[in-house]
Amino acid sequence: MELLENVKTRVYKFGNKKADGNRDMKNLLGGKGANLAEMSSIGVPVPPGFTITTEVCAEYNELGRDAVVELIKNEVEASIANIEKLMGTEYGNKENPLLVSVRSGARVSMPGMMDTVLNLGMNDEVVLGLVKKTNNEQFAWDSYRRFIQMYGGVVLGMKPESKEDIDPFEEIIESLKDKRGIKLDTEFSVQDLQDLVYDFKDLVRKRTGLLFPTDPWEQLWGAIMAVFNSWNGDRAIYYRTMNGYPADWGTAVNVQAMVYGNMGDNSGTGVCFTRDAGTGENVFNGEYLINAQGEDVVAGVRTPQQITKLGSQRWAELAQIEEEERKELYPSLEELMPSIFEELNGYQDILEKHYRDMQDMEFTMQDGKLWILQTRNGKRTGAAMVKIAMDLLKEGMIDEKEALLMLEPNKLDELLHPIFDPAALKRSNVIAQGLPASPGAATGKIVFFADEAAKYKSSILVRIETSPEDLEGMNIAKGILTARGGMTSHAAVVARGMGKCCVSGAGALKINYKKRTLTVGEYEYHEGDWISLNGSTGNIIEGKVATMEPELSGEFAQIMELADKYGVIKVRTNADSPKDAKIARGFGARGIGLTRTEHMFFEVDRIKAMREMILADTVKVRKQALEELLPMQRVDFEGIFEAMEGEAVTIRLLDPPLHEFVPHQLATQKELAEDLHVPLQAVKNKVAELEEFNPMLGHRGCRLGNTYPEITEMQTRAIIEAALNLKERGVICKPEIMVPLVGTVKEYEAQEEIIRNTASLIFEERKDSVEYLVGTMIEIPRATLMADLIAEKADFFSFGTNDLTQMTFGYSRDDVSKFLPIYIEKGILKEDPFEVLDQEGVGQLVKIGTQRGRSSKPNLKVGICGEHGGEPSSIEFCYNTGLDYVSCSPYRVPIARLVSAQAAIKTTL
Ligand code: PEP
Ligand code: MG
Numbered sequence: 001m002e003l004l005e006n007v008k009t010r011v012y013k014f015g016n017k018k019a020d021g022n023r024d025m026k027n028l029l030g031g032k033g034a035n036l037a038e039m040s041s042i043g044v045p046v047p048p049g050f051t052i053t054t055e056v057c058a059e060y061n062e063l064g065r066d067a068v069v070e071l072i073k074n075e076v077e078a079s080i081a082n083i084e085k086l087m088g089t090e091y092g093n094k095e096n097p098l099l100v101s102v103r104s105g106a107r108v109s110m111p112g113m114m115d116t117v118l119n120l121g122m123n124d125e126v127v128l129g130l131v132k133k134t135n136n137e138q139f140a141w142d143s144y145r146r147f148i149q150m151y152g153g154v155v156l157g158m159k160p161e162s163k164e165d166i167d168p169f170e171e172i173i174e175s176l177k178d179k180r181g182i183k184l185d186t187e188f189s190v191q192d193l194q195d196l197v198y199d200f201k202d203l204v205r206k207r208t209g210l211l212f213p214t215d216p217w218e219q220l221w222g223a224i225m226a227v228f229n230s231w232n233g234d235r236a237i238y239y240r241t242m243n244g245y246p247a248d249w250g251t252a253v254n255v256q257a258m259v260y261g262n263m264g265d266n267s268g269t270g271v272c273f274t275r276d277a278g279t280g281e282n283v284f285n286g287e288y289l290i291n292a293q294g295e296d297v298v299a300g301v302r303t304p305q306q307i308t309k310l311g312s313q314r315w316a317e318l319a320q321i322e323e324e325e326r327k328e329l330y331p332s333l334e335e336l337m338p339s340i341f342e343e344l345n346g347y348q349d350i351l352e353k354h355y356r357d358m359q360d361m362e363f364t365m366q367d368g369k370l371w372i373l374q375t376r377n378g379k380r381t382g383a384a385m386v387k388i389a390m391d392l393l394k395e396g397m398i399d400e401k402e403a404l405l406m407l408e409p410n411k412l413d414e415l416l417h418p419i420f421d422p423a424a425l426k427r428s429n430v431i432a433q434g435l436p437a438s439p440g441a442a443t444g445k446i447v448f449f450a451d452e453a454a455k456y457k458s459s460i461l462v463r464i465e466t467s468p469e470d471l472e473g474m475n476i477a478k479g480i481l482t483a484r485g486g487m488t489s490h491a492a493v494v495a496r497g498m499g500k501c502c503v504s505g506a507g508a509l510k511i512n513y514k515k516r517t518l519t520v521g522e523y524e525y526h527e528g529d530w531i532s533l534n535g536s537t538g539n540i541i542e543g544k545v546a547t548m549e550p551e552l553s554g555e556f557a558q559i560m561e562l563a564d565k566y567g568v569i570k571v572r573t574n575a576d577s578p579k580d581a582k583i584a585r586g587f588g589a590r591g592i593g594l595t596r597t598e599h600m601f602f603e604v605d606r607i608k609a610m611r612e613m614i615l616a617d618t619v620k621v622r623k624q625a626l627e628e629l630l631p632m633q634r635v636d637f638e639g640i641f642e643a644m645e646g647e648a649v650t651i652r653l654l655d656p657p658l659h660e661f662v663p664h665q666l667a668t669q670k671e672l673a674e675d676l677h678v679p680l681q682a683v684k685n686k687v688a689e690l691e692e693f694n695p696m697l698g699h700r701g702c703r704l705g706n707t708y709p710e711i712t713e714m715q716t717r718a719i720i721e722a723a724l725n726l727k728e729r730g731v732i733c734k735p736e737i738m739v740p741l742v743g744t745v746k747e748y749e750a751q752e753e754i755i756r757n758t759a760s761l762i763f764e765e766r767k768d769s770v771e772y773l774v775g776t777m778i779e780i781p782r783a784t785l786m787a788d789l790i791a792e793k794a795d796f797f798s799f800g801t802n803d804l805t806q807m808t809f810g811y812s813r814d815d816v817s818k819f820l821p822i823y824i825e826k827g828i829l830k831e832d833p834f835e836v837l838d839q840e841g842v843g844q845l846v847k848i849g850t851q852r853g854r855s856s857k858p859n860l861k862v863g864i865c866g867e868h869g870g871e872p873s874s875i876e877f878c879y880n881t882g883l884d885y886v887s888c889s890p891y892r893v894p895i896a897r898l899v900s901a902q903a904a905i906k907t908t909l
Helices: 002-007 023-041 054-063 065-087 124-134 137-154 168-180 190-208 216-230 234-243 294-299 309-319 323-329 338-355 382-394 400-405 409-416 422-426 450-455 468-476 490-498 554-566 578-586 604-615 619-643 666-676 680-690 702-707 709-728 745-766 781-785 787-793 801-809 820-825 842-856 872-881 890-908
Strands: 011-015 049-052 100-106 116-120 251-257 268-273 285-290 359-366 369-377 430-433 435-438 441-447 459-463 479-482 501-504 509-512 517-520 523-526 530-534 539-542 570-574 592-596 648-652 734-739 773-778 796-799 861-864 885-888
Touching (some): 023 049, 023 100, 023 251, 054 065, 054 216, 065 251, 116 137, 124 137, 137 168, 168 190, 234 820, 338 359, 382 400, 400 554, 400 890, 435 490, 441 479, 450 459, 459 530, 468 490, 479 490, 479 530, 490 501, 501 530, 570 578, 570 890, 578 890, 592 885, 604 666, 619 648, 709 734, 734 745, 734 796, 745 787, 773 781, 773 787, 781 801, 787 842, 842 861, 842 872
Parallel strands (some): 441 459, 570 885, 648 734, 773 796, 796 861
Antiparallel strands (some): 049 251, 359 369, 435 501, 441 530, 509 517, 517 523, 530 539
């Protein structure tokens, strides 16, 4: 074993049309390393180099620096020798020096999250050799000062001392610029650059107490280890956590011969895309700078120029620059260096065809020679993603299955909700981070109370947490922000249903209702202050950020049609109102998997009757109150059935604990007492009586219907009468009545009996009937184990994975945000199990429940209606487990349709 460990390859070489690795080795070589190898083998000019594998990163974390140097020393030395041979130079040689770059590269691209060092191998003697060799003093000294600056920051850890300070090296640069009265780095004289080198080294000595390392090999090892370290840097950890990338992936390290874009006016560097990453339009585009190194393009000190003439003209129009001035000051690469442009244009074509996807490339021109430094599948907006996939399909570059598989389902969301104007977003200030509970972009004035949401034209409801009482205010507000609550908190579930932007569980927020202030660190915001929320990233942004309405493209419809061609598992929606049902149908939902009837009770005119019902001391009074609710429920159900004409509609009986419906504030309690002509104390007593230690495990679900059968009777009547009314109007509806929170067979049987008896009674009264099903939620672990017995009675099962997760883990849905972020940070949990179905644990129960259910009723209809029904990996699991449908909030329907297709396609590959 030991021996085998030592013979495995840890370093992969590439260069001169050859490579040890290839594009399929992303896990081992990282995305950048795998693509450099691939490009090298297909003849694209990449500077020669080598990749140290991601496995070595893991070894480094385990064994430390010395052991890792020992493990890879021979391979690294041999690989440097290979570069030397190909470049005809020598690492550390004073006359003919080779300089190298060291870059990170994880299996997925993590832009800007890890570290890079350029120009390694430089010292006081090598710089003189470089001057002689290139006959370019300016360039050689500029490279040297850049090297010390980067190495100092990345390897020696010389960062700004506090957040108010700027980079210590930049401080020296800025003061020299001031002294010399110049603006740009390119204006430095050779003497200036030499002074900078001197001052930088002095700074290193003062700050670290060490002399700047002059030995090229010491520099190289320092940089390699720094890149490994950067995998565990704050930025990288944050990015990994946000995207759910596991800590054990590690990063590869790419070492390459340096090529220079800063060797004068015949050199330059740039970034380009084979298609437009914003819109998906099939136009080659990008930016470059003459006489510059890579970081200059990104840093934004100089204005980058456009690659193509067309792009340059479009840019000038936006910047309001006259054509003459544009040509003179900002010429495109196409105009300035036509032959290099042609070559680059050729490679972009080759690479896009080779990878059969839009490419994001980096290139450098060194003294008239073009080098490609990197290619990768380009990041893109949701709109661009859809257009590019459809265009590649139409161009015959990919087939239908490939087009569907290349789409990232969650990105479809961007197409459905208002979006921030990207330019405005760039200038914005993110003040805190919460959970991206419901996507979209919202901007508005802060209000702290739901009943004040209408105070401003655009408001953001900021709450410690929301309760169902806030529903109306949530509906009015443009977005919802809560300090507590996870992805299945009330705020999150309701917001997703409404398609409303919501950021939840932002622990850094301190909300003071009395003072009406929101404090984040040292910032304090007041009611009426502007704030913006990005529900897709969880960012909380200061001030007003401009938003735009999305437009659904023709390509979107085509992609969805294609998805339905391949999708097997059906997609229903969770909808509580006719409006939601219509929206979901517009997005292609094939039926409703869950109508939560309780949401209807919170509307102003209904909550009173509902409270009257709850406060009733006798069955008679309770029945009277239910009589009042009956017509209201019936009308709602008619609306929902109509919106879903021809498709199945599952309506769930009352589920939440009753204390959620009674007023908790004194003023509202008084109002209610007056309305009902009862003493205030009676209201107070009832509220106190309904208090529970664990409401989620308390008097809720079918326990309500079994203790107050008249509630079940009333709801059944509303459903069946609505269906009969529609039948009279010629509208086909397929009601499915669902019993919540069943744990024992008897609990189900007792409810079923009431439902069936009530329905029969109505059929007799009306001399007419409709077909309907009675089934149950499976959301208590015990129910999954008893599924064979329950299925003997029930027509269908619907997995309520919110409660099933809560009860399987024993985590309260409402309190999870207190420890979940820490669990995820520490790696105790990989992800939020309320968001992504825990296939290992909870998933077993879903499998057992399905298998046992179908063992006694083979054609048992089985679906899922927990929040996981809209989450891609969970949908795939449901398909593989043999469920008939998933049900998700309206705005997630297109995502679920796409995943349904992807899951089915994957099993055929
Ligand atoms: C569930 O528990 O998964 C479910 C859909 O019901 P609710 O979220 O309303 O408890
Ligand atoms: Mg539930």
